[in-house]
Amino acid sequence: MARYLALRLAILAGTLFAASVVIFLALEVIPGDAAAFMLGLNAQPDTVAALRAELGLDQPALWRYLGWIGGALQGDFGLSYTYKVPVAELIGDRLWVSLPLTLYALALSTAIALPVGILAAARRGGPADITVMGATQLGIAVPNFWFAMMLVALFAISLRWFSAGGFPGWADPLAALKALTLPAVALALPQASILARVMRSALIECLGEDYIRTARAKGLTRGQALRRHALRNALIPVLTILGMQFSFLIAGAIIIENVFFLPGLGRLVFQGITQRDLMVVKNVALLLVFAVTLVTFLVDLAYAAADPRLRTRR
């Protein structure tokens, strides 16, 4: 187990290092001057020169890379060029929207998907299964921004249960949660559709395994065999998908954040790119890579918890 953990940690560190180098190279070393790019086509040469000095672009690349990573490790991501505030502060504010939104959506999608997937697998071929398969097909096919707009039209405009967008801040937690509810539902439903299908097919596969027959021969009912034997074995592929969904949700909420006017990370990246604010783009990208690799690491730990074969593998 210690060896497994050490290996996973090493992979985590290695991935982060490799990703930071790729981000750095992509944004700074590849031809085209970062300062000129940020200032646009009509910039004066002396303004460009001043910005180059400010960004430290006159220093060697390795030095700049070490400075960037060294700062990031201490929580210093530099100054945003457009907002003139520390990038760390910008990210911090946005994270308080994006992270709760992601967790909310993930909790919703899991809470919907697992029971639905289990039901469909247990009643394979029956009306419940056919309904679930049809509904999840629809859930995957419908784009989530369109679905978000339908939610707004129904719950915000017609029924007036929720506001159509914006975020009031965490001063009133209930109001904040309420503001995140429609976006979380819009994000969660397509994810839940995928997850429910994975749960269903994983469970159906496990129900066909020999150990289920053994369990039935011991006297377990069909339901008991499913709950006690098939479910835990089926969780392994489900965990994989859950990990991927977290990564997707934390970065992939750009469109939903725009639909609901939420000041989240997705919008920050989007604005950073349109305003050519490379400081913001670079650091948010690094943060997202960190979040994704961290979640992958946690999923690997969850695998080991679910499957004893991974714990003892040499």
Next chain:
Amino acid sequence: MSGLLQVSGLSVTIGALPVLRDVSFDVAPGEILGLIGESGSGKSMTALALMDLLPPRARRSGSLRLEGTELTALTEARMCGLRGRDIAMVFQEPMTALNPVLCIGDQVAETVRLHTGASRAEARARAAEVLERVGLPPAEFPLSRYPHELSGGQRQRVVIAMAIALRPKLLICDEPTTALDVTTQARIVALLRRLVAEDGMGMIFITHDLGLVAGLADHVCIMRGGEIVERGPTAPLFREMRHPYTRALAEASEHVPARKPAGAGAPLLEIRDLVRRYAGAPGPAVDRVSFTLRRGENLGLVGESGCGKSTLTRALLGLEATQGGSIRFDGAEIPAGAPVPRAVRQRMQVVFQDPYGSFNPRHRVERLVAEPFHLLDRPPKGRARRARVAEALESVGLSAADASKYIHEFSGGQRQRIAIARALVIRPDLIILDEAVSALDVSIRAQVLDLLAELSGRFGMSYLFISHDLGVVRAITDRVMVMRAGRIVEEGATEALFRAPEHPYTRELLAATPSLATALA
């Protein structure tokens, strides 16, 4: 017969297809009934029908009475109360019969808790006792072990422990030792025999192995095509063998193909001090193995699982790096660790065990059989290629028209013929047969052995025949090597070695191998 179980007129259909027809037999307490048949004979279906665990679309009719209780009249809930308590079952595949994510103690305790309402601690204590009884003392095999930490034989002991935990009245064993080595099989059979005697259980022992059942069962039923064709007390039945099918089965299981022993040809494959070591393993998987295979000779390699015979095969095929020693093929040296040159690969082919897994299901037979052509410098094209494929298919007893079919259209025996055709198509000097007949029914196996003997006579090919089945090796090889823990422990002319084995391990292997003749003697 004062019955424990009375089966009368049991029939099962799946859709419109009858799979069991009017099967009747009795089992008395303490009696062992052997149910024998080839694949598709309905022997496993009989077991599943007794357990009421048939596939969803199967329908059963007839009467199944356990101590007077009509099982077919019971509700599913009542059957759940009966399964595991009164009727228990042991399955063929110990590798997959246990849940990989639960420890063995919990899996055994589950049977106890389910039927007795015992507390977790009581059930675990009972599980420890039962595991001790089947030869897994908790001091050596703690309850917290997981299935993957046990060998196949040990896992089968866990499955047996789950089945006998509550001392059931009837134990059904469906090919419980088919996936195990012969020495392990002998130990498991001894265990089952002891448990039956101690608990006075009735046991139904399902197998395809006549020798095994002859030494174990009190009564025998021979099944074919969903029907019982012959039945009776074991010894008289096998002595008389009234039904032609029983005779055919017995002949096939001891079949020796007619073949001329090979003369002493020139050395074809010379192995000297071959070593294959895996990083992190305690010892080498192949440990300084040396042997010579002559042209036209059939050489056998026997050993139990994990002895290194598959690793050796892969090393010969160039699929494994070696760490020492040398391989000479027809005089040309292949140094250790170097890839096997194409010129050698052209002259060496292999046939694997699994006739289902070793073909790409999306390709037609012509393409499958033509695969080895890529080893040739100038592979035949167009009509020449089709002619070569047709020739190979015809030489294994199939027709040229089969080239345009897909692999799923063939039975297991036919697939193995196609695998042999694939090996033959580039006319190699050596074919390595890695458990090539182990997955086949005895009658099919006899046909394939005849085919192999005929082909080696016709084309003057050599075989390296790798198997755990000593009977088969004895039937088809000139010389044999016995491998254990990576080393060749004994080697000699086949008949002489089988008659007078010198190494204790060879003797142990031979003693553990069930045979109809010795069982009846």
